[in-house]
Amino acid sequence: MxxxxxxxxxxxxxxxxxxxxxxxxxxxxxxxxxxxTINAAVTVPIEVQMPGTQPGEVGNLESPDKCDNCHQSSDPVVNIAHDWRGSMMSHAGRDPIFWATVAIAEQDFDGSGDLCIRCHTMGGWLAGRSTPTDGSALTQADAAEGVSCDTCHKMTNPDNSEHIGVQNVPFIANDGGSPAEGHYGSSQLSISNDNAKLGPYADAVPKHQWDESQFHRSVDFCGSCHDVSNPVVGDLAPNNGAQQVLEPGTFNGLLDTIINPQSIETKAAFNNPPYKYGVVERTFSEYKAGLLSQTLVSDYDALPGDLKAGAILNAYTAASLAGNGGDYEDGSARYFSC
Structure with a gap:
């Protein structure tokens, strides 16, 4: 008192x-x-849909609770399960600010919440619970698991250069070239339907099926979610929501309606990589355009003095534990990634 x-x-x-x-x-x-709920759509508009594995096409994502059985430890340096549960990925599906923005997005364009849910709770989205697009069909587990372990460890490179995920026409998240350019952004994920977990190492000894994945060593892996493009703006807005207008014929520009139906194959998201339209966030693009993405960890000593601190120092210190001066233990080059 x-x-x-x-x-x-x-x-x-x-x-x-x-x-x-x-x-x-x-x-x-x-x-x-x-x-x-006033504006939530029960069918996702074609303007919101994007390439990649679609709801109902895979069904083998496991709960992080199962991962805890082996990946929880008392090691203060490496405690994978504990670190994930305290991360933004774990909380992505239950952040109240996120849900407030979903409500606002739904009021701007009915059905746009599907795009938000696709990134923030991939398990619920793949299970078909993103409709109604206000998230009201999501389960408590969907929200609690956010971006789960299997979301990342079932991802394959959408350019189909290594492991092959589920991508069915017209939802192919690459340009079809030879070699193909993958679509990295807005959670246009290519998800494997195999039971094996994918990861960056060749000498793992887990108690589950696994395969080595070079994609999990690539900086493009992070870009799968950390460049965000709005497909509605990309197709319908002036300048396609970007500094440079898309090439004619690579977008439609017309709203799909009952009276005037449009084809999903003509939409911007199905004819362009995500970085070309509907700019929302360009975290990955900005990183990749910088010199850090091209800098080997083994070149740490050549960095300016003011950069030899913080996260860069921590990354170098951790990478050096492999005993190869910053490269991977198998001798592969390691770059300063996201």
Missing amino acids: VFFSMLDISKSNIFWTVARHVFIWITVAIVPFFSS
């Missing part, structure tokens, strides 16, 4: 301060669910 009297705060003031904060949290976390 002495403490509160010193601050001149009464019990009544404390009560209303707490009540105000509770009200704010209810507004941010709960109200968006109710407001978005």
